[in-house]
Amino acid sequence: MKVTPLSLFNFLFLIIPTLLFSQQEKNITIFEKEIKTKSNLFISEIDFHKAQSFFLKKNWDSTLVYSMKQLSKPIKKKKLNNYCHFFRGFSFKQKKIYKEAKKEFAFITKDFEFYSRVRMMLGEISLEQKKFQKAISFFKDIEHLKNPKLFDIKISNVEHNIGISYLHLKKFDDAEYYLLKSAKTQEKSKDTLMLVGAYGDIATLYYEQYKDELAIPYFKKAYDLSKNIKDFGLKYNAAHNMAVVEENRKDYKLSIVYRKEFEKWKDSLNDQNKIWEVAELEKEFAVKQKQKEVNILEAENKLKVAERNKLLYSAIGLLILLATGGYFYREKIKSNKIIIAQKITLDELNATKDKLFSIVSHDLRSSVNALKTSNTKLQESLETKNFTELDTLLNNNSAITNGAYNLLDNLLNWALLQTEQGYFEITSMRLFIIVEHVAYNYKPLLLDKNISFENTVTKKDQVNVDQESLKIILRNLIDNAIKFSNENGMIKIYSRNTNEKYCAFVIEDTGIGMSENTRLELLKDTALLSKKENEDIIGTGLGMQLVKQMIQKNKGKFNIESELGKGTKMIVSLPKTVS
Amino acid sequence: MDNISVLIIEDTKAESDALVKVLEANNYNIVGIATSYKDALNLFYNNKIDIVVIDIFLNGNPDGITFAETINVVPGAAKPFVFLTSSTDRKIFERAKLTQPFSFLMKPFNELEILYAIEMAVEKFYAQNDVFLSDEEDTVISKEYLFIKKGKSLKKVLLKEIVFIEVEEKYCNIITEREKFVILISLTKILDLLDNDIFSRTHRNFIVNTEKIVEIVPSDNLILLSGGHKATLSDTYKTIIKKVRTLK
Numbered sequence: 001m002k003v004t005p006l007s008l009f010n011f012l013f014l015i016i017p018t019l020l021f022s023q024q025e026k027n028i029t030i031f032e033k034e035i036k037t038k039s040n041l042f043i044s045e046i047d048f049h050k051a052q053s054f055f056l057k058k059n060w061d062s063t064l065v066y067s068m069k070q071l072s073k074p075i076k077k078k079k080l081n082n083y084c085h086f087f088r089g090f091s092f093k094q095k096k097i098y099k100e101a102k103k104e105f106a107f108i109t110k111d112f113e114f115y116s117r118v119r120m121m122l123g124e125i126s127l128e129q130k131k132f133q134k135a136i137s138f139f140k141d142i143e144h145l146k147n148p149k150l151f152d153i154k155i156s157n158v159e160h161n162i163g164i165s166y167l168h169l170k171k172f173d174d175a176e177y178y179l180l181k182s183a184k185t186q187e188k189s190k191d192t193l194m195l196v197g198a199y200g201d202i203a204t205l206y207y208e209q210y211k212d213e214l215a216i217p218y219f220k221k222a223y224d225l226s227k228n229i230k231d232f233g234l235k236y237n238a239a240h241n242m243a244v245v246e247e248n249r250k251d252y253k254l255s256i257v258y259r260k261e262f263e264k265w266k267d268s269l270n271d272q273n274k275i276w277e278v279a280e281l282e283k284e285f286a287v288k289q290k291q292k293e294v295n296i297l298e299a300e301n302k303l304k305v306a307e308r309n310k311l312l313y314s315a316i317g318l319l320i321l322l323a324t325g326g327y328f329y330r331e332k333i334k335s336n337k338i339i340i341a342q343k344i345t346l347d348e349l350n351a352t353k354d355k356l357f358s359i360v361s362h363d364l365r366s367s368v369n370a371l372k373t374s375n376t377k378l379q380e381s382l383e384t385k386n387f388t389e390l391d392t393l394l395n396n397n398s399a400i401t402n403g404a405y406n407l408l409d410n411l412l413n414w415a416l417l418q419t420e421q422g423y424f425e426i427t428s429m430r431l432f433i434i435v436e437h438v439a440y441n442y443k444p445l446l447l448d449k450n451i452s453f454e455n456t457v458t459k460k461d462q463v464n465v466d467q468e469s470l471k472i473i474l475r476n477l478i479d480n481a482i483k484f485s486n487e488n489g490m491i492k493i494y495s496r497n498t499n500e501k502y503c504a505f506v507i508e509d510t511g512i513g514m515s516e517n518t519r520l521e522l523l524k525d526t527a528l529l530s531k532k533e534n535e536d537i538i539g540t541g542l543g544m545q546l547v548k549q550m551i552q553k554n555k556g557k558f559n560i561e562s563e564l565g566k567g568t569k570m571i572v573s574l575p576k577t578v579s
Numbered sequence: 580m581d582n583i584s585v586l587i588i589e590d591t592k593a594e595s596d597a598l599v600k601v602l603e604a605n606n607y608n609i610v611g612i613a614t615s616y617k618d619a620l621n622l623f624y625n626n627k628i629d630i631v632v633i634d635i636f637l638n639g640n641p642d643g644i645t646f647a648e649t650i651n652v653v654p655g656a657a658k659p660f661v662f663l664t665s666s667t668d669r670k671i672f673e674r675a676k677l678t679q680p681f682s683f684l685m686k687p688f689n690e691l692e693i694l695y696a697i698e699m700a701v702e703k704f705y706a707q708n709d710v711f712l713s714d715e716e717d718t719v720i721s722k723e724y725l726f727i728k729k730g731k732s733l734k735k736v737l738l739k740e741i742v743f744i745e746v747e748e749k750y751c752n753i754i755t756e757r758e759k760f761v762i763l764i765s766l767t768k769i770l771d772l773l774d775n776d777i778f779s780r781t782h783r784n785f786i787v788n789t790e791k792i793v794e795i796v797p798s799d800n801l802i803l804l805s806g807g808h809k810a811t812l813s814d815t816y817k818t819i820i821k822k823v824r825t826l827k
Contacts, residue, residue, distance in 0.1 A: 416667060423672035430712050433695060440691045459714065468667070468685060 031117075031152035032056055038113055042080045045070060051087055060091035067091075082112040089121065098125045116142050117151040123161060132165040139165070156185035156194070164201060172209050179205055196225045196234045200241065207245075219245050232272055236265035356542065360411055367404035371397060395448070402445070406479060410542050413472055417549055424466050426554065428577040431461040431470075431505060435493050438474040442482060449487050456494045462577035463503045469550040470574075476543040477507045477570050484511035484568065502557065502573040510567040519560050580727065580734040580758065582608040585697075586622055588643060589634040589663070590614045594686075598632065601690050605732035607697075616642040623650060623658075629724075629735060630697055631660040641671055647678040659704035661696045663688075680704050694731055701726050701733065707772075715749070717763040720772040725753070727762055738777075743810045744769065744786040756806045779822060782813040795820060 036056060042048045051066035067084040089104035102125055105118050112118065123138030139162045142148075148155050163178035183198040203218035219241050226238035243258035374397050381389040416422035435455045446453050463470075481491045489510045496504045514522075522544055551558045557573040585607045589595040595612045602609060610626045613619035615637055623631065623646075631650075635643040643662060650657050662675055665686040675681060680703035684696040698711040701719055710716045711728045719726040724735040736753065745752040746766050753760055770780065781787050781802055787810050794803040795812065797820065802810040812819070 421669055422667040423669050425672075425676075433712055437689065437691045437695065440689045459712075471685075 030149050034150055039083050048080060055087045060094050063087050063091045078109060082108050086114060093121050093125060098128060101125060114151060116145055117153065120153050127161055127165060132168045136162055136165045156182045160198060167205050172205060175205050192225055192229055193231065196222050196229060196238060200237065216245055232265050232269040236262060236269055239265055363407055364404060367400050370400050410546055414542055414546050426464050426466050428462050429465050429467060429470060431463055431503065432457040432459045434470050435474060438471055439478060442478055445482055449482065449485065451482060451485050451489045451491055453491045457505055458495045461495055461503050463574040464577050465554045465574050469554050473547050473550050473572060476547045480543065481507055481509040485509045486511060501576060503576045504571055504573040507570045508567065513564040513566050513568050514562045515564055519562050522560060580736055582606050583629045583733050583735055584608045584610045584627055586610050586628045586631045588613045588619045588631065588646060590637045601693055605694060607732060616646055619646050628658055630700060631658055633660050633662050635662050635664040635671060635675060644675050644678065651678050659700040661700045698733060715763060741788050742791045742804050742806055742808050743788060746784045754808055779819050781816045781819055782811040785810045789822060
């Protein structure tokens with residue numbers, strides 16, 4: 001008989017953790033919901049919020065840390081503190097640090113919403129610490145709880161715990177009462193797992209009182225029920241108890257059967273442990289494997305990202321390249337257009353220049369050639385002393401040199417105008433006197449053609465002009481007037497003051513005049529030489545060109561009035577000198 | 580009236596010959612023809628010169644400009660001058676322009692142009708622009724001479740030789756010991772330009788050379804001048820008596 005109580009005690013203690021375990025699994029939601037909604041009042045406290053969420057996640061260590069943080073703050077709210085202590089006590093209890101749990105629970109005031117749960121836990125702790133009397137008082141407080149689900153409490157468990165406490169205190173009657181009551185409730189809820197424990201406990205209760213007849217059926221019941229459950233521990237206990245019972249009844253045969261079964265469950269239990277270990281290892285391995293896979297995937301991902309980035313960058317690079325390429329292409333087209341336009345202008349200018357050179361060289365050559373032949377004639381005339389012939393020849397020579405000189409002079413001035421290297425200074429000039437000076441050179445020519453000339457420019461007329469420019473303009477215009485005048489014609493130069501800012505003078509001849517087309521052609525603002533119309537008298541056109549450009553350079557204006565067969569008026573306007 | 584003395588600086592014989600011909604034909608007195616910078620300075624300092632005609636390029640160098648620069652820096656020595664050139668090179672012109680007052684003439688030139696250029700040079704040098712070309716005036720006054728335009732050319736009259744000037748509207752009768760002639764100049768201008776120590780106004784219409792005064796007869800309002808000339812003295816200008824050193 002000595003062996004029996006020991007084995008029975010073992011049995012009792014195994015049952016409580018199981019109960020606790022099942023409690024947590026089943027009714028967790030309502031209780032958790034309650035906790036959550038009721039503690040949400042204090043959600044603004046970050047630490048409390050964390051503690052709460054860790055509590056709900058059953059992460060006890062973190063719950064302890066954050067609830068401690070919250071408690072160490074100076075904010076003192078009774079409710080808030082109650083929750084904190086509750087979380088801490090709960091956590092400590094789960095970690096089986098009962099002393100600390102008790103301390104924490106002691107801080108909680110009795111008006112705390114979940115105080116019933118606190119009582120339950122205090123009871124359980126007392127039970128664990130074998131303070132059965134205390135445990136009974138805690139449990140009895142909540143024995144008649146109205147809404148146990150709210151606190152995640154099962155009344156049957158409470159009754160069961162009271163029963164066990166009485167059993168330990170050897171108050172068998174009370175124990176019997178409570179255990180049976182508990183078993184009845186559990187039978188109703190058909191909680192097999194619980195029932196095995198409950199029947200085992202009831203059996204132990206009777207067995208302790210040596211009421212074997214009453215005990216054995218319960219043992220048997222527990223054993224039978226244990227066959228239907230998977231928990232090896234309970235099966236093992238039930239079989240072990242049966243073996244002890246049969247042994248005590250001296251039915252060794254049966255006892256051996258039970259013992260064998262018990263051994264089997266023991267092995268199974270061990271096996272299960274081993275299997276668990278293996279499973280654990282496998283799990284670890286699997287986790288490692290998974291980790292490896294994850295790592296590989298990560299690496300692959302990295303590679304993919306790198307590749308994608310590479311693609312992206314190269315795409316951007318290509319795009320930029322394309323854009324710059326496009327830009328430069330457009331620029332090139334633009335500059336090409338400009339170059340083509342410039343080329344056309346250059347070609348035109350070049351053609352002009354070529355034409356100019358051909359005309360100039362032709363004219364010069366013929367002039368000099370004429371001089372050469374004239375000189376030979378001169379010598380002959382001198383030898384024969386034919387003085388009348390000599391005189392005409394000399395006059396002829398003089399005319400030729402004059403023409404050639406004018407051509408050369410214009411050519412030179414034109415070149416200077418192009419290179420802008422000539423001296424140019426606008427000063428105030430008396431128009432009359434400059435006309436006189438220039439006309440002086442043409443006196444022989446005028447006389448030769450019997451053309452009358454008069455300069456009636458107002459003596460007071462003063463213009464702002466570069467002296468040499470004005471002379472070039474006058475020289476060419478007078479030269480033209482003479483060239484296009486018939487014998488016995490008339491050339492007049494006179495002022496025509498109609499403008500406040502400009503001083504205009506007219507060079508009028510009674511010559512052949514020009515058509516409207518020629519007139520417009522001459523007035524065109526172009527660098528090109530005008531076409532030759534009349535091979536006999538019209539020259540290079542260089543003179544008119546020079547006149548126009550000189551007038552332009554001196555900020556003057558130029559106009560022509562002409563009538564075919566009647567004569568031409570060349571009108572030059574130059575800025576007046578303001579005195 | 581005397582002819583104007585001209586110094587020609589020109590290294591090309593044909594051109595200086597043509598120039599001499601034109602100038603002499605117009606009653607200018609050619610003092611000399613220099614063909615180099617050194618010659619030019621010699622002739623310039625050893626003769627009484629009124630005007631210098633300078634060819635910019637002497638033997639290929641712009642020594643003409645150097646000459647002008649040289650005479651310009653000597654105070655009192657400078658005389659009116661005209662540059663002659665066949666070059667329109669801008670750099671040369673920029674340098675020549677610094678020898679103020681600057682007048683130039685482009686080659687080739689005709690008679691009218693050279694005479695005009697000389698007149699311009701005189702006007703510019705004595706800072707009395709627009710005299711010879713205008714119808715209102717014909718005389719430029721320097722410290723020593725009157726430069727008077729006569730026909731196409733210029734003449735000069737030594738101021739010291741003037742006995743008195745009689746103003747008649749726009750005209751001034753200039754009476755020297757030898758001759759008498761009319762110039763076109765305003766009274767205000769002539770008063771302004773003549774030396775006040777020598778020439779004094781004695782009447783609304785009379786300006787007298789105080790050095791030529793023989794006798795002043797205040798009672799008759801008369802001033803007797805050398806050469807038997809007479810000028811009127813009005814009450815307004817009787818202070819002249821104090822200025823005259825002695826009475827003979």
